[in-house]
Amino acid sequence: MTRIAFLGLGHMGLPMAVNLVKAGHEVRGYDPVPAAVEAASAAGVPVASFGIDAVAGTEVVITMFPAGKHVIAAYQDGVLAAADPGTLFIESSTIAVDEARTAHEMALEAGHRSIDAPVSGGVVGAENGTLAFMVGGSDADFAAALPLLEVMGKRIVHCGGPGLGQAAKVCNNMVLAVSQIAVAEAFVLGERLGLEHQALFDVVSQASGQCWSITTNCPVPGPVPTSPANRDYQPGFAGALMAKDLGLALQAIEQTSTDARMGRLAQELYAAFAAGDGAHRDFSGIITDIRAGEV
Secondary structure: OOEEEEEOOOOOHHHHHHHHHHOOOEEEEEOOOHHHHHHHHHOOOOEOOOHHHHHOOOOEEEEOOOOHHHHHHHHHHHHHHHOOOOOEEEEOOOOOHHHHHHHHHHHHHOOOEEEEOOEEOHHHHHHHOOEEEEEEOOHHHHHHHHHHHHHHEEEEEEEEOOOHHHHHHHHHHHHHHHHHHHHHHHHHHHHHHOOOHHHHHHHHOOOOOOOHHHHOOOOOOOOOOOOHHHHOOOOOOEHHHHHHHHHHHHHHHHHHOOOOHHHHHHHHHHHHHHHOHHHHOEHHHHHHHHHHOOO
16 A cells, blocks of 8 residues: 555546545545545545645655646645655646656655656546556656556556656647547548548548547547547547647747647647637547638
8 A cells, every 4th residue: 555645636636546546545635626625525535635734644646737837836835845755756747848857856856756657548548547657757766656557547658767758748649639630621521522421430440541539539420439529529638638738749849949830730720729619628529610610
């Protein structure tokens, strides 16, 4: 049994914390949102009144926050100081690479260990314990975190040193966004050419265009019954989060002077999607804007 503080009990954090509790670990959670606290308590996750109270006396601190500024603020506002020396910090939010490295250095300077371990797999993956973790940090800290990551995830990849887990995440989500747009455009084109959705799916899902965006997250109702398209694009992975992640990708593109025209275009399209009613819809719902000529 490991004593764990889990900071950030939202749509992703809570099911991850629940899986740790089910695995026999002692978990104390914290979230500033009253509704999240109520949901955590109902799910059997004890919740502290303050982040520093959750952290005190634990061996591992896992953070799952909306943005890098929240991670840095939590570290500055007493979380690092409240933790016992040598505590392992697992930062699972999706944040900028430079923010991840800043958080890592802050943890080390406070006498702790640290890895960045962003996730892929969405709420369903968090609930089922099948997330993919992309990890940046030392070999020793990765090995220490691995048993806990294996409770919450199915595929865990050590990507290299500090910040490189976030680097892998931003690259992965750029690929995902570009492919989701391409699949949506193909279905709209197919509609206008007279193709049935099922016929196009049957071809592409078994041909060279096959990808996760069609076989799992198919943007039209019918071919994949579990895709968000069959429940009016309820996320899933919300458009606002994809827009945020692509903003991080754009930041990395500009910092590295990378010629990534498709990544830039995907960021532009998802920013427009999230600015409308797509913010709270699954990101595959961008097909509705493409169909209407609104992106």
